[in-house]
Amino acid sequence: MNISQAAQRAGLSSKALRYYETINLLQPARGPNGYREYSRDDVETLQFIQRARACGFAVEEVRQLLALHRDPARQSHDAKQLVEEKLQQIEQQLQTLKIMKKTLRGLADSCAGDDSPECAILSQLANRV
Amino acid sequence: MNISQAAQRAGLSSKALRYYETINLLQPARGPNGYREYSRDDVETLQFIQRARACGFAVEEVRQLLALHRDPARQSHDAKQLVEEKLQQIEQQLQTLKIMKKTLRGLADSCAGDDSPECAILSQLANRV
DNA sequence: CTTGACCTTCCCCTTGCAGTAACCTTGAGG
DNA sequence: CCTCAAGGTTACTGCAAGGGGAAGGTCAAG
Missing domain, CATH: 1.10.1660.10 (Multidrug-efflux Transporter Regulator; Chain: A; Domain 2)
Known part of the structure; x- marks a missing residue:
């Protein structure tokens, strides 16, 4: 085909x-x-x-x-090892993303989101988060 | 500097x-x-x-x-929007990774991981997972 | 015969740098 | 004064995993 x-x-x-x-x-x-x-x-x-x-x-x-x-x-051992390693990598990425999410959630929640220039997101990025 | x-x-x-x-x-x-x-x-x-x-x-x-x-x-609204959009993307990636993790966990658990050629991981990848 | 839908190869574009080469500058030590 | 290591500079290539698009060959139908 x-x-x-x-x-x-x-x-x-x-x-x-x-x-x-x-x-x-x-x-x-x-x-x-x-x-x-x-x-x-x-x-x-x-x-x-x-x-x-x-x-x-x-x-x-x-x-x-x-x-x-x-x-x-x-040996099925070899395939399993590849899968386990991949699992660990995925787990690592999950942890990273979860931290990002938490940080972003905190940023978003601290910001009014109105038409004023006062913005907690930008000031937190400018200083320490 | x-x-x-x-x-x-x-x-x-x-x-x-x-x-x-x-x-x-x-x-x-x-x-x-x-x-x-x-x-x-x-x-x-x-x-x-x-x-x-x-x-x-x-x-x-x-x-x-x-x-x-x-x-x-x-307007703080604009910064907040960027953050919210990023949050959604992150959330999407989290979902994708979680599904991968589940699938991989299932594969790993179904495999003996010994020195035999019989491997549930490979057969599941070869047929439908 | 022509048209439109496939197919082919080829080459550039993407993201966010890392690696390497070849070549200056600078400061310290003999 | 000379040298040497540790900085700095530009410029080029490469990575992953294809996507997009151009230029052109093929195929089935009307």
């Missing part, structure tokens, strides 16, 4: 599929007209990629996951 | 300060030797920038905040 259909089935963009090809993540076959031809297997791989990306894995990490997926001698 | 001292006082890198200059966010004076000379006012501005960045504002948004900060005819 052609690129846009494959992209749609995998929940990705055509641009992304072309990109994955340039970085050697997935090489579809080519028809006589030069068009990319994605097999059903390719689409499954693309779905794998899409799901892993949606879980927060970077493309290079997806490459590792795919390698494990294809390796019959893999 | 020279760039690295200014950077240190603001909690930023020298590279960042040079970058802010190239994008016309903050133009320090220059000494006869060509060195950048940061005034105390400059450092305060840099601290403003650093705090706003730490709250999640993009550099272009910081530029707007700075413009408001310098505008005596500003």
Whole structure:
């Protein structure tokens, strides 16, 4: 099948599929007209990629996951470790965002938000928050 | 004062300060030797920038905040709106991360993590999660 | 035959700097 | 006076993960 259909089935963009090809993540076959031809297997791989990306894995990490997926001698320990590491990163980002949110909430609540130039947000940013 | 001292006082890198200059966010004076000379006012501005960045504002948004900060005819309403919008973005990111976390937690918990090739993580990524 | 919807490659743009190279300046010490 | 390390300067490249758009080939339908 052609690129846009494959992209749609995998929940990705055509641009992304072309990109994955340039970085050697997935090489579809080519028809006589030069068009990319994605097999059903390719689409499954693309779905794998899409799901892993949606879980927060970077493309290079997806490459590792795919390698494990294809390796019959893999150890589930390895995949689990990747997931646990990603979990820690996500947790870290959550903490950062929560602090930002708290700070922003405090700023917003301290500001009248009227037409006066007096603004607690700007003065707190100008001094210590 | 020279760039690295200014950077240190603001909690930023020298590279960042040079970058802010190239994008016309903050133009320090220059000494006869060509060195950048940061005034105390400059450092305060840099601290403003650093705090706003730490709250999640993009550099272009910081530029707007700075413009408001310098505008005596500003309305606190405008600053508050920027903060509220940022809050919504942060909230959105938090939701996304929370879903990722849940999904990853589920994947990790379903996997034995031993030396067997049987791996629930990989099979769930390969089929629907 | 033509039209419009696909497809192709190629190149620039994004964010916020970090890294590196090649080259000045400055202050301290022998 | 000379040197050397620790600063400073510009300029260029690179990162992640594609998006946008140009210029041109292909395909199916009317």
